[in-house]
Amino acid sequence: MxxxxxxxxxxxxxxxxxxxxxxxxxxxxxxxxxxxxxxxxxxxxxxxxxxxxxxxxxxxxxxxxxxxxxxxxxxxxxxxxxxxxxxxxxxxxxxxxxxxxxxxxxxxxxxxxxxxxxxxxxxxxxxxxxxxxxxxxxxxxGSSPLDHLPKMYEALEFYAGHFDWCENSLQEACDAMENDDVDRFKHIRAEIITMVTEFMTNARGHLFDHDACS
Incomplete structure (x- = not known):
């Protein structure tokens, strides 16, 4: 069976x-x-x-x-x-x-x-x-290359969603996705990446501030 x-x-x-x-x-x-x-x-x-x-x-x-x-x-x-x-x-x-x-x-x-x-x-x-x-x-x-906006937004949210100060920018990216505006989405994504990179660079600079001197 x-x-x-x-x-x-x-x-x-x-x-x-x-x-x-x-x-x-x-x-x-x-x-x-x-x-x-x-x-x-x-x-x-x-x-x-x-x-x-x-x-x-x-x-x-x-x-x-x-x-x-x-x-x-x-x-x-x-x-x-x-x-x-x-x-x-x-x-x-x-x-x-x-x-x-x-x-x-x-x-x-x-x-x-x-x-x-x-x-x-x-x-x-x-x-x-x-x-x-x-x-x-x-x-x-067809089989042309694809900007898959829902997946692109999902990846961006995973990348920046735990930073509260990214909330407004993520909402703008979500709006761009809902309006099928690929160019706008990519512009907002680039801004978010810059913000997160600067934040992490600054945080890394202070990561060992309180270690005991060797």
Whole structure:
């Protein structure tokens, strides 16, 4: 039985299309996926190693008014950060839905984090402006170098997060990440590195001030 389950798993998870819906509900970002309220927070716990056997996704991004833009964009970024770790993605279909009452296409930049994905074999975009759809498809199916802002911020926070005086600068870096502003993020990162380096150099200069004279 174990062998049958092991051999059938690539077919079960690799050939089926898994649906996800990203939206805001009661002020909280959601990415509904099977038994998960938020794919990025719960899917790994629910599915373990089986998660990365999944290769085909249909993702519906629902945007009903301007107040939801930041929340939905954050949910998309969290989902894409997880998907960017998948070893292979065969198919992704993305639909941007405004329920007919809201012009979601005017805010298609909420999908920008899908550019974190690379080497996807096939990408289909529904209800996305043609020029932007071609841009996303080119990025997602290509293999060009990537500025992975969420990971870049995570590394910067690990580097400087324990210094209280870096808090404001880290918030600015976080804002740059959320706005997909790579140049701004790199500028702030350079400033933080300079501040931390100067602090550590000064601290090292006084490290042995109170040692007994030899």
């Amino acid at each position: 174990t062998n049958i389950l092991f051999e059938s798993r690539p077919i079960l998870y690799g050939e089926n299309i898994f649906k996800m819906t990203i939206w805001e509900k009661y002020g909280d970002e959601r990415a509904y996926f099977l038994r998960c309220d938020h794919f990025a927070r719960e899917a790994e716990f629910e599915f373990g190693s089986r998660l990365k056997d999944m290769r085909r996704f249909k993702i519906i991004v629902e945007l009903r008014d301007e107040d939801e833009i930041l929340s939905v964009k954050s949910a998309v970024r969290a989902v894409c950060k997880v998907l960017s770790e998948f070893p292979k993605l065969d198919y992704i279909r993305i639909s941007l839905d405004g329920f007919g009452r809201f012009d979601a296409q005017s805010y298609s930049h909420v999908l920008e984090s899908f550019t974190l994905l690379r080497n996807v074999r096939r990408v289909i975009l529904d209800k996305v402006p043609p020029v932007y759809a071609r841009y996303l498809e080119r990025k997602m199916t």
